[in-house]
Amino acid sequence: xxxxxxxxxxxxxxxxxxxxxxxxxxxxxxxxxxxxxxxxxxxxxxxxxxxxxxxxxxxxxxxxxxxxxxxxxxxxxxxxxxxxxxxxxxxxxxxxxxxxxxxxxxxxxxxxxxxxxxxxxxxxxxxxxxxxxxxxxxxxxxxxxxxxxxxxxxxxxxxxxxxxxxxxxxxxxxxxxxxxxxxxxxxxxxxxxxxxxxxxxxxxxxxxxxxxxxxxxxxxxxxxxxxxxxxxxxxxxxxxxxxxxxxxxxxxxxxxxxxxxxxxxxxxxxxxxxxxxxxxxxxxxxxxxxxxxxxxxxxxxxxxxxxxxxxxxxxxxxxxxxxxxxxxxxxxxxxxxxxxxxxxxxxxxxxxxxxxxxxxxxxxxxxxxxxxxxxxxxxxxxxxxxxxxxxxxxxxxxxxxxxxxxxxxxxxxxxxxxxxxxxxxxxxxxxxxxxxxxxxxxxxxxxxxxxxxxxx
Amino acid sequence: xxxxxxxxxxxxxxxxxxxxxxxxxxxxxxxxxxxxxxxxxxxxxxxxxxxxxxxxxxxxxxxxxxxxxxxxxxxxxxxxxxxxxxxxxxxxxxxxxxxxxxxxxxxxxxxxxxxxxxxxxxxxxxxxxxxxxxxxxxxxxxxxxxxxxxxxxxxxxxxxxxxxxxxxxxxxxxxxxxxxxxxxxxxxxxxxxxxxxxxxxxxxxxxxxxxxxxxxxxxxxxxxxxxxxxxxxxxxxxxxxxxxxxxxxxxxxxxxxxxxxxxxxxxxxxxxxxxxxxxxxxxxxxxxxxxxxxxxxxxxxxxxxxxxxxxxxxxxxxxxxxxxxxxxxxxxxxxxxxxxxxxxxxxxxxxxxxxxxxxxxxxxxxxxxxxxxxxxxxxxxxxxxxxxxxxxxxxxxxxxxxxxxxxxxxxxxxxxxxxxxxxxxxxxxxxxxxxxxxxxxxxxx
Numbered sequence: 001x002x003x004x005x006x007x008x009x010x011x012x013x014x015x016x017x018x019x020x021x022x023x024x025x026x027x028x029x030x031x032x033x034x035x036x037x038x039x040x041x042x043x044x045x046x047x048x049x050x051x052x053x054x055x056x057x058x059x060x061x062x063x064x065x066x067x068x069x070x071x072x073x074x075x076x077x078x079x080x081x082x083x084x085x086x087x088x089x090x091x092x093x094x095x096x097x098x099x100x101x102x103x104x105x106x107x108x109x110x111x112x113x114x115x116x117x118x119x120x121x122x123x124x125x126x127x128x129x130x131x132x133x134x135x136x137x138x139x140x141x142x143x144x145x146x147x148x149x150x151x152x153x154x155x156x157x158x159x160x161x162x163x164x165x166x167x168x169x170x171x172x173x174x175x176x177x178x179x180x181x182x183x184x185x186x187x188x189x190x191x192x193x194x195x196x197x198x199x200x201x202x203x204x205x206x207x208x209x210x211x212x213x214x215x216x217x218x219x220x221x222x223x224x225x226x227x228x229x230x231x232x233x234x235x236x237x238x239x240x241x242x243x244x245x246x247x248x249x250x251x252x253x254x255x256x257x258x259x260x261x262x263x264x265x266x267x268x269x270x271x272x273x274x275x276x277x278x279x280x281x282x283x284x285x286x287x288x289x290x291x292x293x294x295x296x297x298x299x300x301x302x303x304x305x306x307x308x309x310x311x312x313x314x315x316x317x318x319x320x321x322x323x324x325x326x327x328x329x330x331x332x333x334x335x336x337x338x339x340x341x342x343x344x345x346x347x348x349x350x351x352x353x354x355x356x357x358x359x360x361x362x363x364x365x366x367x368x369x370x371x372x373x374x375x376x377x378x379x380x381x382x383x384x385x386x387x388x389x390x391x392x393x394x395x396x397x398x399x400x401x402x403x404x405x406x407x408x409x410x411x412x413x414x415x416x417x418x419x420x421x422x423x424x425x426x427x428x429x430x431x432x433x434x435x436x437x438x439x440x441x442x443x444x445x446x447x448x449x450x451x452x453x454x455x456x
Numbered sequence: 457x458x459x460x461x462x463x464x465x466x467x468x469x470x471x472x473x474x475x476x477x478x479x480x481x482x483x484x485x486x487x488x489x490x491x492x493x494x495x496x497x498x499x500x501x502x503x504x505x506x507x508x509x510x511x512x513x514x515x516x517x518x519x520x521x522x523x524x525x526x527x528x529x530x531x532x533x534x535x536x537x538x539x540x541x542x543x544x545x546x547x548x549x550x551x552x553x554x555x556x557x558x559x560x561x562x563x564x565x566x567x568x569x570x571x572x573x574x575x576x577x578x579x580x581x582x583x584x585x586x587x588x589x590x591x592x593x594x595x596x597x598x599x600x601x602x603x604x605x606x607x608x609x610x611x612x613x614x615x616x617x618x619x620x621x622x623x624x625x626x627x628x629x630x631x632x633x634x635x636x637x638x639x640x641x642x643x644x645x646x647x648x649x650x651x652x653x654x655x656x657x658x659x660x661x662x663x664x665x666x667x668x669x670x671x672x673x674x675x676x677x678x679x680x681x682x683x684x685x686x687x688x689x690x691x692x693x694x695x696x697x698x699x700x701x702x703x704x705x706x707x708x709x710x711x712x713x714x715x716x717x718x719x720x721x722x723x724x725x726x727x728x729x730x731x732x733x734x735x736x737x738x739x740x741x742x743x744x745x746x747x748x749x750x751x752x753x754x755x756x757x758x759x760x761x762x763x764x765x766x767x768x769x770x771x772x773x774x775x776x777x778x779x780x781x782x783x784x785x786x787x788x789x790x791x792x793x794x795x796x797x798x799x800x801x802x803x804x805x806x807x808x809x810x811x812x813x814x815x816x817x818x819x820x821x822x823x824x825x826x827x828x829x830x831x832x833x834x835x836x837x838x839x840x841x842x843x844x845x846x847x848x849x850x851x852x853x854x855x856x857x858x859x860x861x862x863x864x865x866x867x868x869x870x871x872x873x874x875x876x877x878x879x880x881x882x883x884x885x886x887x888x889x890x891x892x893x894x895x896x897x898x899x900x901x
Contacts (some may be wrong), residue, residue, distance in 0.1 A: 001546070002587050004558075005580040008509045010679060031507070038505040039485045040840050080759075088757035088829045091834020111835045112481040113830060290557045357557060364510075364559020364578040371508035372841050 007363060009397065015380060015390045018214045020220065022227040024200035025072070027380055027390065028216035029208040031373065044211040044374040046106035047097075047125055048381055050204075051197040051236075051447060054100040054170035054315070057342065058237050060185045062177015063193045066138060068098035070190055071105060073134040075123040080134060083120065090267040092117035094124065100171055101315045102385050103197050108374055111210045115219065118207075122223040125198050135187040143182055153254060153261035153425040154325055156447070160252060161265045163452050165319045178452050196234040197370040200227045204384040209373035225454050242267050242317040243456075245419035248441035252450060253428040260331045260426025261323065265339050268311050268318035268415055271386040274315065278411040281403040283311040285350055285357045286322060286341070291358065296341045297324050303334045309342075314384060320416050335422060342420070345412035349405040364398055373442040480872055482833040486864035487840075489675075489850060492681065496698040497670025499886040500689050501850055501860055503677040505843070510560075511579045511678030512843035515589050516851045518673070519666035520569040521644030522706050522785065528654055530610055530646015531662045533566045537606040538659075539573060540564075543595035546588070551575065554588055566644050569784040570855045576844050579679035583688050589674070590692035593667060598660050606610040611648045618645060620727040626792065626896050630731045633718050633892040634788045638710040669696045671703055675850045678843040709736065709792060710786065716892040721899045727774065730804050730896040734789040734886055736780055745869040746881040747780040747789060752828040753878070754778040754791070754811065756835070759827065761811050762791065770807055772799045784856050789885060801895050815882040819875035832870050 013029040020026060031039075053064040072094060073080040087094050092109030094117070107114075107121035149155040159174050166172030177185070205224060207216040230260060245266045269275060286293040286309035297307035307324035326334040350358070369375045370393075381391050422438055424431075425447075435442045445455075476652050488505040524531045542548040555562040560577035618624040628643050635641030674693065676685055712735075737743055754762050755778025766773040774792040782785025793804055820828075840846050854860040 002583045004578075004584055008579045008679060010506045010509050034507075037488050038503065038507075038846075041484065041837055042631060042841060085759045088759045089830065091831045091838065110482075110834050112483075113834070238686075288556065290553070296863075360558040360578065361556075361561060363718075366559070367509045367578055368559065368576060371510055374841075 004360070007360075007401070010389040012376070012393055013208070015393070017390070018217055020200070020225050020227075022200040022225060024220070024227060025204045025384070026217060026222050026224075027204060027206045027384060028211070028213045028220075029214050029376065029380075030216070030446045031208070031210055032212060039210070039267050041111035041210045042108065042373060043111055043207065043211045044106070044372075044377050045118055045121065045205070045207040046104050046377055046381055047121070047198075047203060047205045047266045048102045048104040048385060049197040049199065050102055050202040050385060052099050052102045053173070053175040054239075055196070055236050057077070057189065058232070059181070060177075060189055061173035061181045062175075063185055063189050064103050064136075064197065065098040065176050066142065066182075066185065067144070067197060068096045069107075069138045071096055071124040071128045071194070072111045073138065074131050076127040076129060077123055078120075078370065083124075086120055087117070090116050090186050092120075093239050094121055096124070096299060098175060102216060104381070116156060118219060119223065121140070126227065128194060130187055130188045130191045130194070131185050134400070135190065139182055142176060143179060146173045146176060146179055146182070149176070149382065150231065150447075153257040153259065154323070156252065156254070157261035157263045157323070157423050158321070159452055160250065160455070161263045161319070161321055163455050164250060164421055164423065165242065165265055165267050166294070167456065169242040169317065170237070170239050171242065171314060171317065174452060180453065181212055184294075185403040192234055195230045199229045199233065200224065203414070204381065206377045206381055206384070210376050227440070239316065246421065246441070247419045247439045249422045249424070249435045249443070250441045251424040251428045251432065251435060251444045253444055254425055254447040255427045255429065257426045259325050260328050260424055260430075261325050262331065262334050262338060263423040264322045264335075264342060265423065266320050266416070266418070266420055268320045269313070270316055270318060271313035271382075272388060275411055275415070277399045277406040278403050279311050279415065280362065281355070281400060281413045282345060282408045283309055283320065283358065284362050284414060285354070285408065287362050288358075290361075292341050293322060293324070293338065296337050297334065300403040300439065301333075301337065303327075303330055303337065307338065328427045331424060331426065331431045332434045332437075335424075339420065339438070342412075343417055346409050346417055349409035349412075351405060355403075355405060355408075357404075360402055366396065482829060482867060484833075484837060484867045487846065487850065488528075488671055489860065491860060492686075494669065494690070494694050496694065496696055498693050499673045499694070499854065500693070501673065501675045501854060502680075502682060502685050503846065503850070504680060504682050504685075504690075505677065506679050508843075509579045509679050510576060510843060511582045511676060511680055512574065512576045512587055512847040513582070513589065514572055514574040514675045514844070514847040514851045515593075516570045516572040516673045516675075516855050517666055518570050518671050518703075518855055520567050520571060521641040521642065522568050523666065523704075524639065524642065524646075525658070525662065527640045527650055528658060528662070529650045530595045531654070531659065532571055533644055533646050534606060534610050534651065534659065535663065535667070536566045536571050537565045538598060538602055538608055539592055539596060541602040541606065542597055543591050544597060545591055545595055546895050551588055551592070554581065554585055568640055568644055572848070572851055574844060574847065582676070582678075582685075584678055586676075586688050587692050590696065591671070593672065594696050596663065596667070598656070598663055600656050603659055607651050607654070608888060610646050611651055614645050614648055620724060622722070623729055623896070624724075624727055624795070625720065625722060626731055626894060629668070629718065629894050629896070630733055630788075630790060630892070633716050633894060634727055634733050634735065635710050636713065638708050638785065639706060640710075640783070640785065640787070664699070666703065668699050668703070670698050671691060673851060673854045675847045675854070676845040677850070679796070706785065712890070714900050715889050717895070718893070719895040719897060723895050723899050725896060725898040727797065728801065728898045729792060729896040730795065730801055730808075731790060731792045731896065732805075732808060733790040733892050735786060736789050736885055737786050738784060739782040739787075740862065743881055744780070744782070745866070746873050746877050747885070749825075749828055749870065749873045749878055750815065750882055750885075751778050751780045751789070753815065753824065756828075756831050761815070762793075762808065765807055765811055766793055766804065772796055772804050772807060782852075782856060805893070812882075812886045816879065816886055817883070819879050825873075825875055825878070829873070833867060836867065836870075
């Protein structure tokens with residue numbers, strides 16, 4: 001079998017940026033610049049507002065998510081149905097999303113109709129109507145989505161992990177809100193948050209693909225040059241820090257669960273931390289089919305269909321999460337294996353061979369993600385959001401390749417291994433009595449009593 | 457003189473009140489691929505591009521559901537599974553490890569006409585994956601253990617996708633009703649009885665018959681140098697022997713038939729559904745772009761005629777779908793609707809027929825035709841977003857239409873469709889005597 005050659009590199013299009021008179025930062029790149037042989041007439045765009053669920057008003061988690069949903073449901077020029085028809089008629093897409101640090105709206109289409117697609121996206125950002133009936137419909141849908149999430153042990157365990165690690169910090173409540181908060185919030189909360197989240201002075205507009213940089217800037221100027229917003233927006237809620245890591249076990253008793261979801265988690269670093277690449281490579285050691293967790297949990301012991309871990313990077317603080325789903329009766333064994341595997345990163349740091357494999361997997365995924373203009377915009381949007389220079393794009397691969405086994409060992413010892421919080425969601429009757437072996441602090445909470453806004 | 461004036465007046469009338477035709481701006485450069493045929497008959501199509509250090513490999517064998525031997529329905533599909541089981545030189549799951557472990561992915565699918573295997577990998581692993589594809593073409597192990605294991609997987613896939621899926625049987629029944637003679641009537645997924653009756657010898661014979669270089673189309677798109685890829689393809693695929701035996705081809709033609717109607721009682725469907733189909737031609741026929749346009753007018757998106765009538769205005773259906781087969785042999789145009797609660801079949805049928813009658817008799821207005829052209833164009837272009845999508849588009853045209861270069865003019869052909877061609881193609885396609893209909897009833901468990 002022929003072996004792989006050294007990783008190849010390609011020239012990525014350069015990003016150019018300006019600031020409009022309204023204060024909006026605009027970033028653009030052109031595929032034409034590289035004189036590629038292949039010319040596909042597609043353009044993508046996204047506008048990010050640097051206020052997301054982390055800035056949900058106190059007691060009202062879910063406002064940012066609801067705002068992003070409702071922006072698509074009607075503007076001063078088009079009802080929700082008319083928007084659907086207009087987008088459908090030009091074969092374009094309008095997206096929106098909400099996370100902790102940002103909410104965003106995007107449009108993508110062929111070059112021929114991009115001005116129309118972009119104008120529709122602009123409407124959803126500048127002129128949403130937030131009609132009450134659309135609000136009620138969205139609330140009903142969100143509540144049924146929450147019921148679905150609470151019924152699955154894996155998604156419920158993730159929500160519990162977010163709450164326990166985030167605590168009363170801006171990351172301690174679920175992006176989608178809770179049944180209580182969704183009932184409590186109203187249409188006006190959404191309209192006010194929208195004014196707060198989408199503002200030229202803390203927004204970034206990105207455009208790229210089959211468009212010249214000049215044309216992209218001209219289009220941005222035409223639609224956002226005169227963007228004015230409410231001069232008196234909401235003030236950001238006071239941000240408390242994330243609580244310190246603590247060794248403990250929280251088991252949510254859900255006797256109707258088919259299997260037990262296992263999560264091992266702890267607080268981690270913010271996105272713009274210098275150890276980002278060491279962290280990314282460290283968590284990659286656990287991930288994927290051939291990663292350490294899947295090898296130990298699935299391949300060697302058949303405890304589960306899969307296991308993996310990831311680091312979540314955000315503006316102020318992050319989180320490490322390792323997870324798997326196992327038979328109730330093998331839960332204790334699975335927790336032992338997951339903990340041992342996490343600790344193995346310090347006791348048995350990766351050698352050159354293992355590093356090469358995991359890095360190949362990371363870089364392969366990264367290159368695939370930036371193959372489309374949409375993907376490239378996604379990468380640049382992350383840099384813009386976290387104040388990282390845009391030319392980081394060109395250093396990404398070499399920064400990953402530079403990490404060695406000792407970097408991984410140090411990172412794991414400091415930021416992944418100490419004081420794990422162990423979360424179990426399942427039929428705890430099978431293992432409740434044995435959980436004391438993992439920590440002194442063991443709590444068992446019936447699923448019906450779980451309060452994701454108060455749990456500490 | 458008077459005729460000339462009339463002509464001018466007509467053209468003014470056609471554009472009056474309608475926005476400037478966007479179709480003039482709908483343009484797509486031909487994909488700059490290179491095509492060659494190796495001495496052993498393997499067709500290799502490559503397209504070099506450097507937007508990302510990634511490459512997509514597709515290899516399609518011209519063997520699909522229609523080539524399954526009589527009484528052995530599901531063989532083509534079975535090989536889609538067996539091809540992952542290991543070769544004389546490698547173990548099972550080798551392709552998975554060579555892709556997933558380096559941040560890529562792989563998969564395969566079987567259609568009526570071909571079986572396609574594909575991988576997306578970092579470009580420095582391209583040589584390795586080409587070697588692995590050539591290796592499983594020449595050195596696949598087809599033994600009793602692999603055969604039995606994968607046969608059971610295919611049978612359970614039938615249980616899952618046809619029996620357990622609420623509307624899984626609808627598509628199978630529509631095919632059976634549309635084809636009494638041509639093997640398209642048997643579907644692709646496979647018949648559990650046929651598969652259980654198969655022997656290892658049957659399976660091996662099938663493999664020898666169709667898995668050979670002169671029945672394969674290899675497409676590679678992405679970050680490589682053309683000289684290098686030619687060298688690799690020659691080295692790993694060029695050395696494979698071309699068998700002497702001729703490859704059997706389906707020559708059966710489905711004879712014209714009268715109207716057909718079938719009722720079926722489903723125990724898994726929550727709501728009743730209706731399927732209508734009419735025979736059409738081959739994907740390579742000149743009429744196909746018009747049928748694609750009719751599909752768009754009737755069924756693409758919320759602005760389509762069927763959605764607006766059935767789902768939005770009259771609310772007799774919760775969803776509706778229209779599609780023209782894009783096959784090597786003559787296919788069907790199908791319309792399927794899932795009924796809204798308590799609505800009679802006859803009412804849905806009447807509303808569909810109303811739309812069919814309209815498209816057969818009244819020329820589509822300029823604005824609506826324009827919209828459909830933009831939608832078709834957008835669908836085509838957006839289907840070329842990634843290297844793998846480009847490779848799959850090339851494979852499909854090369855195998856189903858016999859030529860990848862037909863892609864060069866697809867957009868021009870769409871742009872050339874006019875109201876009269878839509879009307880006349882609809883008029884002869886949707887003749888009532890050519891229709892087969894399935895009433896799919898929901899029997900509450």
